[in-house]
Amino acid sequence: MQQKVLILDFGSQYTQLIARRVRELNIFCEIFPFNSKNFELTNYKAVILSGSPSSVRTEEAPKPDLSKIKGKLPLLGVCFGAQYMAHNYGGKVAASNTREYGRANLSFVKSNESFFEGVNEGSQVWMSHSDTIVDLPENAELIASTHDVKNAAFKLTNETTFGIQFHPEVYHSKDGLKILSNFLVNIAKVKQDWTPDSFVESTVQKLKEQLGNDKVVLGLSGGVDSTVAATLLSKAIGDNLYCIFVNNGLLRKNEFENVLSQYKGMGLNVKGVDASARFLKELAEEADPEGKRKIIGRVFIEVFDDEAHLIEDVKWLAQGTIYPDVIESVSATGGPSATIKSHHNVGGLPDFMKLKIVEPLKMLFKDEVRRVGASLGIDSELLGRHPFPGPGLAIRILGDITAEKVRILQEVDAIFINGLKEWGLYNDVWQAGAILLPVNSVGVMGDERTYEKVVALRAVESTDGMTADWVNLPYEFLQKTSNQIINGVKGVNRVVYDISSKPPATIEWE
Secondary structure (H helix, E strand, O other), rough: OOOOOEEOOOOOOOHHHHHHHHHHOOOOEEEEOOOOOOOHHHHHEEEEEEOOOOOOOOOOOOOOOOOOEEEOEEEEOOOHHHHHHHHHHOOOOOOOOOOEEEEEEEEEEEEOOHHOOOOOOOOEEEEEEEEEEEEEOOOOOEEEEOOOOOOOEEEEOOOOOOEEEEEOOOOOOOOOHHHHHHHHHHHHHOOOOOOOOHHHHHHHHHHHHHHHOEEEEEEEEEHHHHHHHHHHHHHHHHHHHHEEEEOOOOOOOHHHHHHHHHEEEEEEEEEEEOHHHHHHHHHHHOOHHHHHHHHHHHOOOOOOOHOOOOOOEEEEEEOOOHHHHHOOOOOOOOEEEEOOOOOOOOOOOOHOOOEEEEOOOOOOOHHHHHHHHEEEEEEEEHHHHOOOOOOOOEEEEEEEEHHHHHHHHHHHHHHHHHHHHHOOOHHHHHHHEEEEEEEEEEEOOOEEEEEEEEEEEEEEEEEOOOOEEEEEHHHHHHHHHHHHHHHHHHOOOEEEEEOEOEEEEEEEOO
């Protein structure tokens, strides 16, 4: 049986990063709220306590029951987790009177301490707390300090229990992955058996047992998640998987035909449905961004439902839902911190479809989905595709949607994306696209005055889309791309480049 690590979440913004780091070590882990009853401790080899926006000194702070964990399983408290253990087991936590946020360096590391094996004094770590551990519990031993934080790390004697006030999971902690490896692999003896190949093997077997000879329907989007989900399901149940790829008229230029051909070349049982006219008709004169999203979601459901009813005896709906969509999270008060979003390919199917749900990727992060896809032999071009919004070009056309506006934007987008590929820049960008602005500008072409559309180009770098920086594309590339667009796309006479980061701006303009 695969060995697992339990992460108890206290509402930290970094909790998902802990899980991603643990997975990088080829160790499977799961996140649950600290007060969840939905896990069985006997299934785990080690436990990690996350940080929190709360202070352990307040009545409202999370108060986990660690009686079945501490001293019985290897335990690591990170930031709030460390302070909670110090506060509740005989130490003292107080408000910090020195700055304890940002980069710091270890000024002391206990020699011959296995937790810090291979980590030297001077190693950079990342602090993010307003409280600090003033006194350690009597049975605690100091194992690391920084210049401003004396009790940066400790361990409890005669236990495999550790506390650290810095965040090893963030990129800025240079030896963070090494520290987690020391704790999980060397101390807790967790096996590193979580690999893409092992995931494919175990998931396909589970799908065979779960689905038997039942029929499954899946809405493909052309994106990485639904493609990998479809490939896993096809490997398990073959032609009992019915894939539906809907053209909403808002895809990139030639994307419907190209992706449909790719899917069929992969041996998937897929049907392409061109509903572009239906979508554009419903969107006519709708300019509000949320209004456009709701129309697209509703029409997709209608089209998908029509097609699903043409398949006899379908019992399951497959979705490409991934782990960040389903992680239970808690706020500082112990309640849900956010509403779990519905899957963008389906947008919430009507109750009358009465299909059971199967989500083969629901335990994977985005980067893991790509690695599993590579293990399945999926073409690298498909796996490396930039994220594309569910509503498609509708939220890149500011204002109302018309067929002519879609044509213009598709042409502009194709020049931009193809140019990124030709210049070897595509893989340096997390997401890129063009935006059609609801303004005309004066221009001169062939000594004649023009009054035509303005388009904005957008390219960002990011890891998960939560934050993003604009990409400093070469001026020569932007110059050539601008000339190609203005000379090659009728109706456009001005190109601008968006140099806004997220936050404060969003990646998409609507």
